[in-house]
Amino acid sequence: MNQLFEKINPVLEWIMKLAITNLVWVVFNLPVAYLTLSLFFIREEPQFIMTMATLAILAPFISFPATTAMFGVVRKWIMKEDVPLFRHYWAAYKENYKRSMAGGLVFTLAGVILTADYYYLKSTLPLAGYLFLFLLVWLFLIMLYFFADTVHTETKLFQSMKNSLILTIANPFFSFGIALISIIILYFSFTSATFLLPFFSGSSIAALSFFGYYKVFSKVVELQNSQTDQ
Template identity: 45%
Template sequence: MEMKGVMGGFYRISEWIMRLAVINLLWIICSIPFAFLVLTAFLSTGVEGVDVTQSFFSWIFLAILASPFTLFPATTAMFGVARKWVMGDVDVPLFKTYFRNYKENYLQSMIGGILYALLFAIMIVDYRVYMNNPSLQIVSYIFIGLMLLLSISVFNFFSMVVHYHMKTFQLLKNAILITIGRPFRSFSTAIVSGFVFYISFTKFTFLIPFFMGSIIAYFAFWNFYLVYQKVQDQMEAKKRQAEEEADLVDNELEKGTKK
């Protein structure tokens, strides 16, 4: 029997806390190698006697190389669960749904992760090359913008992997196109995600192991799903319009035949 009133509200809140926490923990466990490298990168900045910038970027570079095999499949699985929640199926079995998405989308996530890792690695190298050249430093800011755009498109990529059956290159291309074509949704996802990251690492660190990733995944897929529904509505409207125009043509032809 469903609980109502105040107790029912507390029960539903506790259920959502449990869902978000479980999925976030699974995400972190499956991303441990990547998380270790990123943590090492930040810890290396406090080591004396080493080139801080060189050390930091070296560890981040290693983290990027490891991300296709750890972070991307784990995050895709988390988005797969978030997809179920956003679409109204909130009572799905968490472990089963997470690892089913992990298994089913691992290869495509890994390939997509490799492509993203290559793009990020190239941009980081180019950024550092231009940044170290005083006469071309302004060009380095272009690469910062491109990396920001690419970072935002990752959210759409994860959403599309779990929502569409497409080839990986097509998913990557469409993720970038949606990011550019729907700037409000894309940047709102980036802003909210950045805010969650910020408060997780600076104010409420307990969010990192329990809620950070799952909250971001839920909001990112919710934003993506709004775009998807709008596109579907536009396609349906065009289809109805085409059918109405076809009916008008048929009616005109019938009138002409009767004459």
């Protein structure tokens, strides 16, 4: 019985940490979370567009810093460092706020442009529409790696964005697998398993994404070091 508990205990600890971190993330995202949920009850197109525009404006200032802080907490777990959750979340939030906000402005603008192109072209030029849908998924992946790179390295903003882009290409199948799993989690969270939203959706995606980023990042660094030694 004790051996079984020893095996289950780390899993239970991870579940608890993911749930608490996700709840903290939701609290820091309350205005954005409220508007996102309200989209499901809006029936008029002008109101829907207005709400989406408000979300696009708020996201860089609210969601991006909060998500970066969540990645900072998750990074400590994956690196096997034990830190006070609330204290480290707040420290990561303050430390990376300006950089996250600036990156958020770039990613949000790019996302708005690609989304508008996708909706405009999907009915008139379906192939072009699929291309922009692929670019949206790629942008989502770069964004996830940007969060991870922000809390893992001390590079400048655009260098970090460049690193994130390069890492998505360094191991494309693995990285796009991470993006697709994250999108599937989001899809089921909003359609059928809504209980995941306040407890696991954000933190599980952060853990998965940082794990993928760190694996690719480590391989690239190892390759660079081996070339330097030759």
